[in-house]
Amino acid sequence: MIRDPNLRTLAIVAGLVLTSSVAAAGSAEKGKAAYVRHGCWQCHGFDGQGSVAGSKIAPNPMPFEAFSDFVRTTSGAMPPYQKAILSDDDLADIYAYLQSVPKARDPKTIPLLNP
């Protein structure tokens, strides 16, 4: 057990980075197809932008570990996706796709949003 709180934090961060890099090994291209096939777009939009029915999940998705935990165990409005219907590989690919979504534009640079 790591007793030094600073070292413990470092270990958690290292764990997240490691987990995220494992997830990043997924394929964004396959992930885009899986994202549609598994219905993520229904509430989160095709680009993860979110809507009244679901939160924004891209760009800048949450760390993979938190993302995976939520998808597998949520009990809120979104139903859980267990491995029987969403494999670990598909989940990693979906995460890779969300990571690939480009940064949103600054609303100040969009004239129609500043009439």
Added chain:
Amino acid sequence: MSLQHFAQSFVRAYKIAMTPPYGPVMISLDTGLQQEPMRDDGEKPYIPRYVPTSPPQGDSGAVREAARLLANAQNPVIVADRAARTPNGVTLLVQLAELLQARVIDQGGRMNFPTTHYLTAPASAVSNADVIIGLELSDFWGTVNSFTDNGENRGIGQNSTRINPDTRLISICAVELNTKANYQDFQRFQVIDVQMAADAQATLPALIEAVRSAIPNHRKSAIAARGESAKKAYAEMRSRARQAAAVGWDASPISTARMVMETFGQIKDLDWSLVAAESPRFNWPHRLLPIEKHHQWLGRAGGYGVGYAAPASVGAALANRDLGRISVCFQPDGDLMYAPGVLWTAARHKIPLLAVMHNNRGYHQEVMHVQRMSNFRNRVVNTGKDMGPVGTSIQNPDIDYRKLAESMGWWAKGPIKDPSELGPALKEAVAMVKAGQPALLDVWTQPR
């Protein structure tokens, strides 16, 4: 029925329809009356004079009690759904809100409150309220409670309150008077502290005066401070809306926020009227557009129905035509499949209407529920042929709405998938509508 009785029944039916709570009235005429010639029996039939019936106003005691609660509240919130029947209803609601510096949640059953007013608030504002007054709410329970369709509670789902247990509730709602109609409009039962079976707009003048009298002098500075907080909250809400709209701005299918703002970019200098945009889950018009006049938003079907937008838009556009207004509808694709013949009616009668299609290629009311039911059983819901869960997609084949509209005599274009093509196409469409004809743009959009 005689011809004279028909005249009386018709005026009576019109009076019933036009007395709050408004509603449709059907008259069934026997065939004989419709087909037989007028008989000259010495008395010429006449049309009775129409005298409007005064709408029901809230009981004076209940109005005083409501005013007392509102005047002494720390954080009163006003919620309006089908409240403002006329532009004066908007003026009265602004007066009440400013008098109390109370934030207003406009649920959009009608245009009740300007979206540009700093007291405009999101639905979540009920959570900190100590007094809530609901004006013509279709669903008071749903306003102060939430429902999560998560399969718990033996599959029924989970209910939870969105307000504090000691929050006092006031209701003014004419629908309470509908109990003898063929159809009632009850939602889940909600206990209300002060409930008036009355028309909200007709009751507002008395309520405003009663609130003015009931505000204690020592409360006035706190009320003014509440207004300053509301201005800050409003500015933050608008900023969040713009930031959310920017996400996915260049996406294809086209984001619904961009569709709304590209449309507004082409009509903002005209006298525009947004006549329909179905589904409360499509809320960009209220988040982004400066809806300030009563005719700039005509409300929704009211019953989460499908098939309202197209015929309602054509009817509203007919009324707007003679007033020189340009009518705009964000037309859902599934909705148009219920009564597409109304397109021909618009073309036949030269009714100018701009229909911008919110074509997400599916019946989206149901997608998430079907997904949930399948996930709970560990079943894969997508058969692999369509985008959506089984039975919810409008694909294979895709419907060519441009051809459908053209076949009915409309100017039409699409499907438009590239967001950069939307603005120029809208410019063409608006020119057609200004020239007096209906125009449809089929836009492939994001789901919501």
